[in-house]
Amino acid sequence: MPPQWHEPTAVADPPPGRHLLAASTGGHLAQLAKWSKAIGSASDSLWVTFKSPQSDSLLQDRRTIYVPYVAPRDLRGAVNAFIHLIREINWGTEQFTAAVTTGAAVGLAALAAARIHRVPSFYFESVSRVNGPSLTGKLASLDPRIHTFCQYEHWAGRRWIYRSSLFDSYRTIPKHKVERPRLFVTLGTIYPYRFDALVDAILSTGLADSRTVWQLGTTTREGLPGNAVSQMGGAEFERCARIADVVITHAGVGTIMHLLDMGIFPVVVPRRAKRSEHVDDHQCQIAGLLDTRAISMVTEADDLHRSTIIAASGSAVRSMGVPATRNDTWPSVQSPRELPSERTEIS
Template sequence: MELSAALSGKRALLVASTGGHLAQIVRWSERFGLQPDSVFATFDSEQSRSLLRDRRVVTLDYVPPRGLAPAVRAGIRLFRATRRERFDVVLSTGAAVGTAAWAIAQLRRLPFVYIESVSRFDGPSATGRILERLPRVQRYSQHAAWADRPGWQLGPSLLDDYTAVPAADRPARDGEGRRIFVSLGTIKPFRFDALVDAVRDRMRPGDTVTWQLGVTTRDDLPGDVNQELRAEEFDRLVAESDVFVTHAGVGTLLRALELGVRPVVLPRLAARGEHVDDHQLQVARELARRGLVLLRSPGELTTDELDPSGVVIRRSGDTSA
């Protein structure tokens, strides 16, 4: 049975890390038509408080990438918090907290569905590889290139929802600088100074900039500097800015595309200590191939690429101009 049909109308326990994993599981819950009283389990952040403000939520302590010991503690907390709840299925999009979700499914004797992140183009993440070794897991890839891997099957992909089209001319703002919004997401403990420096060094006189830096704390930047932003404020800044510059975090990219914006994307690289691996480069390359982002490295970014792009993103079924 097709996954959407199999999950439609089910009451689910949905477990995901904040960031792209949470953004994806929220999208899946809507696409699959899960029961509105399904329960989400994730970490406390501005993103989770905003995205899930009208949902039922169990708040877990932060589980870092590949953090198996914290995942065990999260599993204990999750079991205690939901032991009186009734569910039809447990669903996770990772990251390491997905192993806690599997444990809960086994203890509760529930089906467990794991949908690998859309950012994984060449094979499963570390969590996905762990779950390959565990029984009673329905594992789905969003990419056909490796969906024939033993134990996996091809599921739907969130990327197929979007296309790039030429933008209508925007009214000129004579004598005004560009409005720039920069977001680095909330991944811990990885800094991304290279992106920050690239944007700062390519600003023109009169430009205004808002920064959302996460753990990349700085005291040498012009403009409005924030560690985190509420989802509503993030959306407003993406929509109103002349250019949106960001890392290749899946949650950030999907939200920009949802808002009709083609971002300028500088992926984090493991070699610079900006993430655990190079999956951000993979997702950025695929989105660039589809025309959905402008992909650059910090050294390649030019001043002119901080101008409005002339491209907007349209979602499937959207007939607006």
């Protein structure tokens, strides 16, 4: 049986302790990792995500269940993930104090499984949803037993509680500008969306050379100057980002937050749905927010020029930490016994 709990008199963060933490790889997982520190997730919390270089690096030594990839708006994949989690997790032994997700279909599947087992459930909407909830968020908000948080005060309401933004903790600082910068280009790994417009725009600036590193995801190309790979591990990503004078990236939240945490002021180019570069234009929302806060150099692919990249080399970023926790309205919850670190991959 899960620990006894009572509905709080005011909406608070999840009660601290052993959490079920579920998210797709990329921005959702990066945000959940940050929120887990703010909400008091115990070190023996159980993570649910997809297997990738990012998850292997970010969740090293964490208890993890890898489920098969669930594409955006993939109902069948979400149902399969739900069934896997119902079967794979020993719900009686785990005694989760909360189930938490930052979105995507696999997160919704985890909350559905948690609700069946009477685990308090929490949905933190992505920082990329500037003007309202995602489809997954809308579905989660239909269940009044799921606590829903957003990161923008202007669209908070009865079902959505403003929690603060993960981007509140970054500030821009100046540094020496480089006239012939070394480039690191990272396009993310979301399947099956290509981003040829950005690759072409970078080539047109004349700044790509033998020093350039390209992390292309599904945007496979031949004959690019420098070194081109599809994916790379976390350590290699950080090495390439740190030795580059400028990092150029798509407007993927996970990549951007990682770069900002490293002190890097990136050039951010949003994917466009009209070019079949993503499922919708939510990257434009996040790009607009970054531009307003002046913590990235934001431009459209068609407007990326040599001068834009060189200008970006003259700035860096300082991280101020993570949002504070808000657990004042939850009764204390006794932490269950420690469980050993383990990883399970479901095929």
